[in-house]
């Protein structure tokens with residue numbers, strides 16, 4: 001566990017699940033218990049290689065989390081680290097916890113042997129865009145394409 005301004009970063013534990021579900025609901029406005037139970041099964045209870053679920057804790061309370069994994073040859077890409085969820089408790093935002101979580105997972109990615117981190121952000125999500133831009137992430141070499149199936 002590492003300490004920084006009374007915030008510690010540690011691996012998630014099974015008992016964190018209810019807090020994660022609540023924080024995610026606060027951040028996104030949508031409760032997704034089934035999704036988080038699936039994620040905990042594969043990233044916390046029996047984490048596969050290169051999978052990381054980190055918790056930021058202050059004074060014994062969970063104040064944020066980040067989840068990601070290394071992926072190789074997805075879309076033809078060499079190995080890289082993907083962050084697919086990050087969340088800080090609303091009352092603890094803008095205090096450096098998000099940056100701390102991102103740096104902690106990037107360190108784990110580096111130790112896994114990858115040299116690039118990626119994420120995906122909604123065009124309608126200026127908060128996450130501002131956050132990831134502040135951390136040095138810029139537009140990458142891939143674009144997402146989609147169409148409706150109806």
Ligand SMILES: CC(C)(COP(=O)(O)OP(=O)(O)OC[C@H]1O[C@@H](n2cnc3c(N)ncnc32)[C@H](O)[C@@H]1OP(=O)(O)O)[C@@H](O)C(=O)NCCC(=O)NCCS
Nearest residue numbers: 027085086087088093094095096097098099128130131134
């Ligand atoms: C994005 C988020 C993780 C940032 O966490 P945080 O702890 O507040 O981030 P930090 O304090 O480390 O901020 C780092 C930088 O991000 C940017 N940033 C953070 N909050 C911002 C805001 N409200 N407006 C504009 N920029 C902001 C700033 O550039 C900031 O750097 P600065 O402090 O030098 O200005 C947090 O706002 C959050 O949890 N948002 C909801 C996330 C969400 O919707 N998750 C679900 C989908 S993954």
